[in-house]
Amino acid sequence: MTRAYLALAAICIIWGTTYTAIKFAVSDFPPFLLVGIRQSMAGMLLLSLAAAKGKTFRSDRKYLLRQMFTGFFTITGGNGFVTWGMQFVSSGLAAIIGSLTPVAVVLINIAWRGAEMINARVIAGVLLGFGGLGLVFHDGWLDFLRVEYRWGIVACFASCFSWSLGTVMAKRWNNTAASPLYNAGLQLTAGGLGSIVLHFLFNPSAQIHHTTAGWLAIFYLVTFGSALAFTLYTYVLSHLSATVSSLYTYINPVVAIFLGWIFLGEHLTFWTVLGMAISIVGVWLVNSGQLRRLRA
Template identity: 25%
Template structure:
């Protein structure tokens, strides 16, 4: 990206191509790294309090993002955006992380995944209503197909121990934070806020909000094995610093609904990673669910309207 000050994109300039190679590559990096986060949380979670885990992850992530900003160039946002940036950072990097980490302690992974993955559907609806993105038919068809795949994966991985109301509420809070912060981030990006600077400032705000867990983190670090600590460092560098940078890159160039729907690939990738790394052999239903996730995301990225317009413009 060029070293210039942040400014809104020219309204009459060409819109970034949704399927441009760099955008697709950034989306692929995001979903693969976010899928790997499930492995990392599995390795570190038993040794850290949810808040302490989030604090260490975000402290590492903010440091790594600071290095990215130094290379990219810091671009001070306009003063009117600062309050929204802080609110976004606290919601995404503090509330979401703590709620999700806590929910996964009392809910089985399948139920937590089903509830949290309501978020992309929320984004599809609310971005259409409030961000002027409309309701493209591929998105309306593909997102529910992908969510059905998540439901099948969740049913297959559920322990059947009954619902924990507290855990369910925390998972729902995580879903609401996911959706709301995606919409807010899209608004900030379209207002001219630099994506890399926004991500770093949000990570710093989230880290500061997590400081009340400092004492717990110090205690956990004294007892946690080295491999658990290294997993948290990994979570901070890759699924946080790198993946949120590429996520912002994609969100800046595609609709909020389409970007969030792309994350339905994450459960399918996580299944394969768990199989290869943890030796957790997926069931046939989980394979079917993963296939539906992939199919749904492919459908969301189709350009039916463009194809129909092209056909209607052909000479007869």
Template identity: 30%
Template sequence: MSQQPKTILVVLAFFSIYVIWGSTYLMNKIAVTELPPFKLAAIRFLSASFLIFIISKIMGISIKITRKQFKNTIIAGFLFLTFGNGVVVWALKYVDSGFAALEISAQPLVVLLLMRIFQRKKIQPMSLVGVFLGMIGIYLLVSQQHLISNENSIIGLTMIFACMISWGCGSIFVGKADLPSNYFINTGYQMLMGGIMLLIASTVFGENWINPMEWSYEVQLSMILLITFGSIIAFTSFNYLLKFVSPEKVATSTYVNPIIALILGWYFLEEQITTQSIVAAVILLTGVYFINTAKKITLHSRFKK
């Protein structure tokens, strides 16, 4: 008998990847103003993984996994965290947090195309409409003159797109891979592996170490929030959803995250929100509706059968 998800857990998990992850753009943007990006991400994920294992021991949860599961957590950790997150943090040195989140909202398109290529999965017409609207929104975002004229912004946006491909591959891989059945432990190992690889990358690129006691209060608070909420809670929710919900539906979080990121970036960092950005955001949210509607129709048809 297959394990069935609890509705309340699914709802809370979606809240985590929608709202909490939307706020991580602001926290990363604040932290990267003082800390080197790869070391920042490494500290975040290694700290989170250690806390997860400590909590697991206290709760009596076994942290033993098989050799195959260990190898799979290395792959997932690289795709999601080492490259998928570490490079995004690096790109935030050159791109506003809200703009970065808006670009990443095109990820559902990447996921659908990758599923079509590797799994031969048919793309639902309603999903195509949602993705089309999402692409219009992305075009409206990146075509703004103050972005086009800034060479560093173009580099940052290009690298973020590469991260989207990495996250898309990771989403599909995790949905089928043999990973620890406990989502808390699964998260811990992915963060441990991703954090170790980020630390190696930080050393290779010659990043400097900064004593945490020398960080500003804003950076210290941002790191605490990133470790507890952005890493442990939200990423555990993400892994939970990938086992019970299709990857393209989980990827719709990248449509909602930008709205949260834009509002927080505007409020706390005084980042510019243009009329064109607002129009783009509205179109992206409309895309969410179409993708979710397509999923509901598919589930209803299966139920009738």
């Protein structure tokens, strides 16, 4: 169990930095092609590593289909939509919306399992989570006049719910019998290839700009943001609850906002910090409400 919490701590830091890296990379690469390159390369790297270590590969159809579906929701949808949206919104705002993942996980579980998932803390947490997000928009409400900004916000929310659905599915299927390397490798490869298909279906003529910063960002995203972090994430999902597994969302927006401020020149205002803090309190209430329900 201690290893699972250490893995979760590493995810908190690594995935917080990926928002800045994505912002650098998406200025040079089309978003879904970027996701496809990043995730399929990381997935094949992990599959090769698993084979080299002699890990047992499960070839039954049910297992493979479950990994593909999980990869579609977490990678093609979850990672793809946020990367697309970050063409138009700041890395910090994308991270704050992504921090609502535990709230979305609970809402999906409520839809799946009914009112037994609800208590006063959960309700208060959901309200605070979205209320804090509203404060983040305080200084930039004029941005909503831009169509591309509104679509960027929609894409970030779609990413949040798609990732959350994949998280719930992965936890319900709970593939502890399989190697985390194979689990992560299959999900990343399937999600990455799905992203490449979407790129060539909807945006095949997009230009690629070859810059040192862009390729360095992709290298970091492949090795740390995907291969390492996603392996740790599948390990965490196999040993901790879906709600606890989402705790990285407390730290991610803090890391992303300050890195965006330092390296990207993004605005850091009182309302941004206050809104982020309130949203994080909301996420904490949702998680604590779920833990209290489980102990009851």
